[in-house]
Amino acid sequence: MNELILHHYPTSPFSEKIRLILGYKQLACKSVIIPSIMPKPDVLALTGGYRKTPVLQIGADIYCDSALICDVLEHLQPTPALYPEPGKGLARILAQWADSTLFWAAMAHNLGPKGAAHMFGNASPDTARAFGEDRKAMSGNMTRLRPADAAAAYKSYLRRLSDMLDEQPYLLGQAPCIADFAAYHPLWFTRVCTPVVADILDHTPAVLDWMDRMHAIGSGRMEKFDATQAIATAAAAEPLPVGHGLLRDSTFQDEHGIPLGSRASITAESFGPEPTEGELIAATRTHYSLRRLDERAGTVHVHFPRIAYVLKKVDV
Structure with missing residues (x-):
């Protein structure tokens, strides 16, 4: 191989x-x-x-x-396994939601004026402008949430994730599955790349604890x-x-x-x-x-x- x-x-x-x-x-x-x-x-x-x-x-x-x-x-x-039995269909559906609906709400919040200013604070205006134009070209006819609407949706989604963690360490059980990895990465961006807007995570301490468990997995070699x-x-x-x-x-x-x-x-x-x-x-x-x-x-x-x-x- x-x-x-x-x-x-x-x-x-x-x-x-x-x-x-x-x-x-x-x-x-x-x-x-x-x-x-x-x-x-x-x-x-x-x-x-x-x-x-x-x-x-x-x-x-x-x-x-x-x-x-x-x-x-x-x-x-x-x-x-990323798709453990039983429940792999549920895991895939939750992952698809996280990679789309949750992701776009999180990123619209993350890259609002405050988050974008932090992310590009040390970059030239041309760099920030080039990034914005690049992502605009990629977005095509997508409907993008405004930052305020995104924040409201993001808070609701975080509460729902928190509810899933009431009696178990991961979203669907005792071990992480594809749903956890898909839900984690937009929240990771909030916490690591745009920390100036990461206070939105503070309202769901169970989610923060889960993020710590996910982070502890570490990257591949x-x-x-x-x-x-x-x-x-x-x-x-x-x-x-x-x-x-x-x-x-x-x-x-x-x-x-x-x-x-x-x-x-x-x-x-x-x-x-x-x-x-x-x-x-x-x-x-x-x-x-x-x-x-x-x-x-x-x-x-x-x-x-x-x-x-x-x-x-x-x-x-």
């Missing part, structure tokens, strides 16, 4: 989710620090268009979106690696055959009338509208895969979760 290569940056919330899961599963990886905003030429050499963070690389297989990365890590190292090495690794490797890698579900499931072998694009439903194009080689119950050729990375397979992504045929 080729080594794990995580493309991420320190203040990325979804990267913190994956870093913590790597720690939970005691997995080692190569660490490639990437820019937080465009341009990202080295990332795009691997993904073909997808520019969100993090990205997991294993040889010439590129896994996009933290939800899919979690599935890959679970297949690679099944214990301790990471070895510094650079983007040039990562791209060379992809170029020297062969992608795993469909159905024989870490995404073992290979049964074709067609809702689009797009046969395998077609030229297709995959795009996030909302945040991050940049498409990736390639040859459709898998469309299963859980994921899509494209084969693409890059002059630097060679032939790569780029994988996306099916939920929250849009598949379209590309006219050649």
Whole structure:
């Protein structure tokens, strides 16, 4: 099995989710620090268009979106489980809510005027402006909460999380599951990256105690690696055959009338509208895969979760 290569940056919330899961599963990886905003030429050499963070690389297989990365890590190292029985369906649904509804409420609160001033206090006005323009371009037609509305929603969500911790140390039981890791990372950003607005957490001490337990898990063992090495690794490797890698579900499931072998694009439903194009080689119950050729990375397979992504045929 080729080594794990995580493309991420320190203040990325979804990267913190994956870093913590790597720690939970005691997995080692190569660490490639990437820019937080465009341009990202080295990332795009691997993904073909997808520019969100993090990205997991294993040889010439590129896994996009933290939800899919979690599935890959679970297949690679099944214990301790992210999706324990019984209740794995509930855990997945709660994680999806946390990665979307909770995340956007938290981030709208975190990056309100006070939080943004703290985060960019030592940066030049051009840096802050560039970050704002980058995230605006990624947001497209998304409806964003205003900071005051976000704070009200965030407080309610924190109370609900606190209620789940009344009689157990983690959200769904005695051990952390995918729901805990998904709920933790936006709160981590509040506490670590925008501490000037972290007093919102003080009203739910049970949540703070849970955050301390999650933090204590620690990150995986990471070895510094650079983007040039990562791209060379992809170029020297062969992608795993469909159905024989870490995404073992290979049964074709067609809702689009797009046969395998077609030229297709995959795009996030909302945040991050940049498409990736390639040859459709898998469309299963859980994921899509494209084969693409890059002059630097060679032939790569780029994988996306099916939920929250849009598949379209590309006219050649």
